[in-house]
Amino acid sequence: MNLDSIYTEIITEYSQSKHNERTIDSPTKSLKGHNPSCGDEINLEIKIKDNIIEDAAFTGVGCAISRASTSIMIDLIKGKRIKDALNLVDTFIGMIKREITNDEDLEILEDAMALKNISNLPARVKCAVLAWHTLKQALE
Amino acid sequence: MNLDSIYTEIITEYSQSKHNERTIDSPTKSLKGHNPSCGDEINLEIKIKDNIIEDAAFTGVGCAISRASTSIMIDLIKGKRIKDALNLVDTFIGMIKREITNDEDLEILEDAMALKNISNLPARVKCAVLAWHTLKQALE
């Protein structure tokens, strides 16, 4: 396994940046996502107005991959319509599961494409998808 | 394994002869011996007078080896004092366990010496010793 393809600059930067790590005042939705086998836990909060995700943030503990993935996701979905956010989630999970492999189809994921290679590291796939599954549950 | 050394003439004759297979009128002791893994069961009856085994007999089901062993034992102990019968039992079990190997020491077992080779057939050792263990229990 090639570490360069996993712990990329995007991932390490996002994992260290705390700009999405906070709580939101009176969020529309607040949902816990957890990964018992790792002990990872995130609490995802989102504020929705007129079907648009106005704000999102998270708190919790997790590894670099799960933190980076969560933060990238939040940056990506803010300002998006719920429908579009859900589409992003499906695309992301499709990418990790290697069901969507065409780079053009993945482009909408922007920075989240940096997590593509995580599928080479089966033990860490759960870390990468935790936030996305949680978001999906929160929105559905 | 050499069948000749197991199914000897003595064994097959004793196993077919029914001369000790009967019940005794008002026996002093009556004891069930069983071997659950084979399904063998014998009921041993003995009549004791003045510390002497006056009569003994058995009923039940069992393989040729267990039947022969039982019948040989009964022939051997009839008329013997309890103490001597117990000594015979110990000698027999010692022979089967290969703890007594000297033929001179085994001579008192008479026909029961025919069962010596059963120790080469571990699966059948239990059949050979069933009656003797039962007798020991009955006498002690």
Next chain:
Amino acid sequence: MKQISVDDIRKDFPVLNQTINGRKLIYLDNAATTQKPNTVIKSIENYYKSFNGNPHRGAHYLSLKSTEIYETGRKKVANFINASSTREVIFTRNATESLNLLAYSYGMNFIEEGDEIVISIMEHHSNLIPWQQVAKSKKAVLKYLYTNEEGIITEEEIKKKITDKTKLVSIAHVSNALGTINPIKFIIDYAHSRDAKVILDAAQSLPHMKVNVKNLDVDFLVFSGHKMLAPLGIGVLYGKENLLEKIPPFLYGGDMIEYVYEDSTTFAELPHKLEAGTQNVAGVLGLTKAIDYLNEIGMDNIEEMESELTSYALEKLDSLSEIELYGFKGISNRGSVISFNVKDVHPHDTASILDAYGVAIRAGHHCAQPLMRYLGINATCRASFYFYNTKEEIDLFIESLKNVRKWLGYES
């Protein structure tokens, strides 16, 4: 049927090519356990030489490899029995543990006072004593399906015993003592019409014929790997997902939990909820390779090969006047198991004498004492075949059998 050479098959099984005390080994004790092909043996060796690690718990290479092997095995089993999902496949040690798991987790929690549990008189002790215990502990009633004079469980008997009070029916697909194939489709459908659940003990069927849990619509099914070419120490419990969801865990420990607090615990999802502690990955790999081997030959072919062997043996045995056969005599509706006795000879003597001729059969109650008592016999000899046996072996078995009475001093 594609061209299958038994000679080629036998080359794959080292044990079968052994000579014991100067005699060719003839292994006819396949209902007890089967021999293993080289692919299975080799896979265990490879596992311990290259992949050994504790699965599910680690992020390192060996642990990941082990997890992959383990979960691939689960998929293989799910496909083999046509389960809807891998969540329905639980690995256990053997059929016995699978049945006890059901008794403890299902029986002790869903059977209530006055409920009825129905089993058959020909159950293996593993599918009998656990239900006795449940019945005793829950004040439920344990009822038996008996066979008629022809050795079969009739539809009348089934309709009589399975009632609206019946909560559970647990039955052997094929009897290990007699070879009888039970009318399980009728039993399952009838039990369902009375709202009872059905457990199928497939220990003696799955190795020999296609068993499709979806077609059968069976609620639970159990089997042992070692009776189908796989190593010792691995078994399976299949259960419909909604039922497995409902039952509490059986064994508690590592890998079956979600969160553990000092005074309470939440459990993992299926299938992990029902698998505690370090699992037998090498066993699962062996089972995977065993299923590959069986699929390669084809279960249809296996059934046909064995049916031919069994008919052949039955015919030969039937022609010997000193042989008494037990159970259903026909060849239809029976597995590759034959129970018999030699007249005047205790089965243990027969088994010991045959062993001296290199022929391995089994003698005893075959873990079915109530059946023996019901049939009024003490014990039987049992010859049981697998697809790797040959007619020549059966000939030698029959020839040896002819000598048994002579050894015991009978004229003929």
Next chain:
Amino acid sequence: MKQISVDDIRKDFPVLNQTINGRKLIYLDNAATTQKPNTVIKSIENYYKSFNGNPHRGAHYLSLKSTEIYETGRKKVANFINASSTREVIFTRNATESLNLLAYSYGMNFIEEGDEIVISIMEHHSNLIPWQQVAKSKKAVLKYLYTNEEGIITEEEIKKKITDKTKLVSIAHVSNALGTINPIKFIIDYAHSRDAKVILDAAQSLPHMKVNVKNLDVDFLVFSGHKMLAPLGIGVLYGKENLLEKIPPFLYGGDMIEYVYEDSTTFAELPHKLEAGTQNVAGVLGLTKAIDYLNEIGMDNIEEMESELTSYALEKLDSLSEIELYGFKGISNRGSVISFNVKDVHPHDTASILDAYGVAIRAGHHCAQPLMRYLGINATCRASFYFYNTKEEIDLFIESLKNVRKWLGYES
């Protein structure tokens, strides 16, 4: 100490001589499972090539051979732990099953409302959840022995928690999460003075040091074969004969019975009473060969070799400012397990990065969530050694560790 060359030892372990992704494998996950020497691997292969049969049930050669192998293994285990008799040695699947057997057969039958069960905060989930369940079901009280600031369970704590109400103490000899060796002799003696029975979870001690059940006077002891060079799928429960006599069977099925009637059953004598169904003979043979291997090296030597490795590693780790160590820091009173974290780095990242360097360690809660919570941490990295590890491996481990923070974008 006789001359022992680790290089020679390592030749016996195929897994250790592997290269993974171009890097030498450094296996430091021995608390999860150990690697197997060739003698163990070969014995399984031989078993399936020459001796495979169902033990205890047959009069034929393969069945007799299997029975002999199985019962010889029992003697070997009895001698290894210094049991009084083979009747005290029960084969199970693993330590988890042994503990669950005790929970179901001993706990559920001898613990009553208001009784107290004492375990420690550092128990593996396998020795924790079963007792939670017993306590819940029997309305008994589950109490924990906590560690002090130095990471040890003090005599005061023991005297406070073990009272006249205590019926059972179940405790790990060595913690799999921290490596702490618990004061078990004191606990056993004190518990006995209060008429409580003691179960020792020796899963992490028996592979690494001499454990003598008679000297310890322990009532029950459990361990897993796979953590001491033996194959997966075989474990042991030791119990004092009079206690094992008292407890009812756990699993019901073949080979553990005396007489089975339609509505009742009588059970076989020890040890068979507690072993149901077809047993894992190949597993027992592998365990036998594993014990031979350990005896060949000598448990005293093993303890010394590992203690040297552990001190060496501890010293190196302690000198790295970015490493935080957990548990008792001294080398006396600890097994060959080290729990640590890299500053600012989640243990899963550390494990994945080390894996890329070929170093296998474990990251997580180590099946000890209550302990993690008690220590106020989420998860740790764990390196665990066996006698076949070397100082060079530890050097490489440390070197790899130094790179971890860089991969995550930290300056140093």
